[in-house]
Amino acid sequence: MTREAFSPRIAAFLCSWCSYGAADMAGVGRMGYPADFRVVRIPCTGRLSPKFILSALRQGADGVWVSGCHPGDCHFISGNLMVRRHFTLLKNLLEYVGVEPGRLHFSWISSAEADKFARVAADVAAAVRALGPASGALGALIKAV
């Protein structure tokens, strides 16, 4: 297998009750998926604040992926439904200032959907890889150190 020159760094915020479990199961099932993710385990997508995402971008993430429980399956009843509105507005706002749509990804993956996890992970990595290193509006959000 040849290694491509650009390996993106994608911040993945995974809900501990579902998508994080799906990642575990995908690993146990020896399903292949790209290794471009830096996983942050969160107690619920409802815990996610837009500042987490902007902080990841500020530190140079090439993409962000947030994954939680399907609507109706939230461990805390409605955390994912509450945050869905926040996601929508955040994604629209970042696209409004010029961030490419392919940089931000959201998904609902239950802990039983290891195959979906591997598939979406591959899609997300491919989309970010296609856009290349953070540049343009995303590049402007990176804090120089």
Next chain:
Amino acid sequence: MQTRIVNIRAAAKAALEEGLCRVVAGYAPGAIAMRARPVFIDKPEDAGKLTWSSFCVGNLAGLLTQAAKQASGRIGVVAQGCVSRNLVGLIGEGRLAREDLYVIGVPCLGMAERRKIEARYPGRAIIAVEESEEVFVVRGKRREERMLRRDALRDNCYTCVQRNPVIYDALVAEPVPDTGGGDIDKVAAPWEKHPPGERLAAFQAAYANCTRCHACRDVCPLCYCSTCFVDESTPQWAGKTGDFADVATYHLLRALHCAGRCTDCGACESACPQNIKVRRLTSKLEKDVRALYGCQAGMALGESPPLTVFRPDDPQDFIK
């Protein structure tokens, strides 16, 4: 305008005398022309300190969350349409209680942008501005000029949808038409018209002069957190420098915090010493909230802010 001043003073005096409230928050004339500053009065004889003009651009609702903690008893407040919407919003968020407020409602004719008036008479010192419903009389040292109110209005006042107060206990003038005449959906989110590749340039140009003084946050009635995210240090979410990454993070996060709660009162733009059009971001979020969730902040008591609730069928096309 004179009627409003007289009636505001009378309403405040009566409210303090009759014990309807313990203190009244209103506007006093600023030290120089085209300025008004907030003032708290607690004695009926001080009612003469209150004024009203088209330069009362600060939003008093923001001061009340602090005042409500300190004052025992009801607080009076002079409120035009947008300020009353913010009061409704703060009541909905549990920051204020309706029974603790005595609202002196002012039907508003739209507030003036002093920079527009200054720009009309470049290089000339403006000593005073007097106003009627239609016309501003701008006095300089030697001359005086007349300017139509509609040419001097703030951008957000053109597209106002609620000029009369939503809630009030006393009303100081006859109600006026509720809209400013403009269509907010036509002018909101101006960068949507740019192709995606050119939006960053517009974003950078708009915020290039930001000095991070945080006046937009301090004047905003929605910003009442005891510790703002920009002041958090472990971890530090947004840096404090003038670096564009820090400026952008600050403005994006501030706009997101106001999403679904902003009444487009324009206090942020009026307070900005650098004349930054802060509403370029907030208007985008409010436009989305209107389109997606059908909500406008502070229009009725008892409504939950749109980002604290959900509907099972909220749009989610982009979620895999």
